[in-house]
Amino acid sequence: MTESTSFGSARYVVGIDLGTSHTVVASVPLGGVAAEIALLNIPQRSTAGEVLAQPLLPSVRYQAAPGELGDAWREPWPPQGADAQAPAVIGRWARDLGTAVPGRLVASAKSWLSHTGVNRTAPILPWGAAEDVAKVSPLAASSAYLAHVRAAWDRAHPEAPLHQQAVVLTVPASFDEGARALTLEAAQLAGLPGVHLLEEPKAAFHDWLVLQGEQLASQLAGSRLVLVVDVGGGTTDLTLIRVEASPDGGLPVLTRTAVGEHLMLGGDNMDLALAHQLEAQFAGEGERLPAPRFAQLVQRCRIAKEQLLAADAPESVAVTLLGGGSRLLAQARSATLTREQVRQWVVDGFLPPAQISDVPARRQGALRGFGLPYPADAAISRHLAQFLSQHAAGTDAAHLPDTVLLNGGVFHAHAVVERLTEQLSAWRGSPVHVLHNPHPDWAVARGAAAYGLARFQPIVEEIADPGEHDQAQSAIKIDKPVIAARLPQIGGGSARSYWLLLPAKSGARPQGICLLPRGTEEGVRIVLSGRRFALRLGEAVRFNLLASSRSDIPAQAGQIAEIGGEGWVELPPLSAVLPAPQGRDKAQVEVQLQASMTEVGTLEVRCVSAEKSDGASPSWLLPFAVRGAVRGAVEHDAAADLVADGADRESAGGQNGLKSSDARLPEAVALIDRIFGNQAQDVTAKEVRQLRQSLEKVLGPREAWGIALLRALFDTLLARARRRRRTVEHERVWLNLAGWCLRPGVGAELDPWRMEQIWALYPHGLGHGKEAGNWTEWWVFWRRVAAGLNEAQQMELLEDVAGHMQKTVQQTARGKSSHGSYDDMLRLFAAMEAVPWQYRQEMGQWMLQRLKRPEETAQTWWAIGRLAARQPLAANAHLVMPPEAAQEFLNATLAQDWRRNETAMFAAVQMARMTGDRARDLPDATRAQVLEKMRAAGAPPRWIAMVEQVVQMEAEDQKRSFGDSLPPGLVLL
Known part of the structure; x- marks a missing residue:
């Protein structure tokens, strides 16, 4: 929604709080007053036979079994949006x-939407659900809640459909640009293309401002700094x-000065904590409940927590877990909370007493739930202490907040409110003033409507011929933000500064250049x-890009500063393939970067050409790469294309991101060009075969080539791919070197684009298919980059390699294979992580049959371990x-003598490895059996x-597990 956005026939401002637990909607007529803000009662089914309309819509979705709900799920309307799978x-x-069947419940979609370690557009929820449960993506689930809201609004306001209204959608202040972009996409998929994003703490404070009416100035008369805790x-x-x-x-001037980092810590974590405390009473001392039973316990603890923290709480409540199937009641067990x-x-666990100088612990604690990256330290008080130390002029009590507004359902509990206000008062040395929040469940939605009312006052255009238009259809435009009477605007602009990472000089700390300073107002470019x-x-x-919420780093556009310390957040990269104009393939252009905080509340970065065409400078929007996130992180790549104050510029394209210290790259490119360049040069077969050794003389041992250098070399090879077939040696060397430089096919920005380019070569196959050595390099190449292939591509490759493997098995019985190494095909088989696990199960069963043959290689045990591993290289964990399916293969390894067969033992390690995710981990008793045999x-x-606890795999074992070392700088999470 920009200043020129047209609302058409908009009549209302609608605020939507798309919460983790609940979704709430409030509205006010455009041109109305704050007193007219009203909540929308959202129709929803409460039982199989009843539809209830209430303000709180639980942000959950139940993926029912066929026939489970009859036709009841169709009322008041079936799930809508991006992935309307029925019945749900x-x-x-x-x-x-x-609560009874947690394995079918999609919950915490908002948290998953901000989780950069998974593909947020892939169907992964319910997390850890059985195969017969239809799954949806975090994006689709969020869209479905908004679509339900849209249907509810449209039924209540048929004359003013929601997509034509001024919609303000709230997000956590700590959401990064990737999560904000996905939130906007969820709204678009729900049929709401023109929403404006607003940070939730600002919305909650807007609601408080509205409620004060004529008393606003006096209520804030003694306040200097307000802390909003949501x-x-x-x-x-x-x-x-x-x-x-x-x-x-007049009214006080309000300026937002700081926001906290993204902290995935809230009521869900409290429910998990209670469940962990009670687990032993249901599972036995030292034992763990299966994932579905533990999820049920978490839901029961949530209900008990709400009862026991209420103002009129009983002394205790019973927490009961039902049995399963026909023994539903017979196996029910209870514990008293x-x-x-x-x-x-x-209260003591999440708000323990702390000093203002305390910092959160970094060690991973026990509160790991269902794949979400919860913080290591659950103490909100220590996170708050660190936040205030960074943003409230250090630990000087005189500069700490004197006023606090508390928002969120957890603050219904008087004990929680009391503990937090006592802590803040202790840090200050004097009591803090608590602003009364009468409705913490829907303050955010109300505040979003109030914000929209203040910002988007309607201006009705004059119609040239009023007779042609109904007055109700008059166009309403937003010219400039107009502040409603008696409601001050909260200024402050961008909560963060945004920085472009620059090349790191040898031995120096990385630096960044400021693109957008903290405090930049919306719409300023x-x-x-x-x-x-x-x-x-x-x-x-x-x-x-990186973002910093730190106030102690002066930030001005174009300023260069060191990157390091607390408060820096790595954002999804800006990446694109900028289209070349007609007839100018891969033309080089000079560009400047343009950044702005848009009117809808998101960061926008453009490349603007220094050249003008038809009187204008062409520009290209750089989108955030938020799709297909992988479980890898790359060392900080550099913007090596920077031309600073007229200095010599480095080449762009494939070398973008290369460190300036890699000045040897031109010499390496020249070596590659001698072998694979446009003009065939007089080179011997020996020179071709020794290309790798020649590169190592220039660049050092290939194991030490960093990922930026590897990708630059690969891009050089890709540009010369047409010359890979000149000779048998050319093809073999190109495959070997290109596979090494692109491995593992993920981990660096733009790897998806590289994989698209390389997959286009697959149908052409080998140019020298009669050479067994070339077939071996072919299989090795695709095994090295397999992690970057999608499911369809891996399936095609799987069928292909299966056919060649069958021929190889037949030929090996008669002599030497002409289709390459059987072991390399086997290893390629095992690298197919993106295919449905049932295919890998079938592959593993075939391998178990092969192991009955005495001539079968030990590589088969390695392959089985990879097929059934708990922790994939790059595929999302839901694959x-x-x-229960892996148990068959673990049993086969347990039958081996591990003193004689170390490969089988390592396969067992991969299958029994502890991840902390109950949906993936083997039962405790099974892991204990593996540990006993390992020690023996x-x-x-x-x-x-690795089997006892959640630890990172060491480099030596990574190489053993994945078949190659990972590039330096790429870290598996």
């Missing part, structure tokens, strides 16, 4: 059904707002006029073979640790 139900009934179901959001007297004696236990485990980039159109380009066989301590 949204809201209160879904939550109640999920603890929702999935996140804790912290915001500071400075209060200053108005120069003209007391009010004092909840106070101790929730910043151009780095003194910095230019040389880019090649038609090739992949990438810019690595991991379920524990003298297993290395690091292997034992």
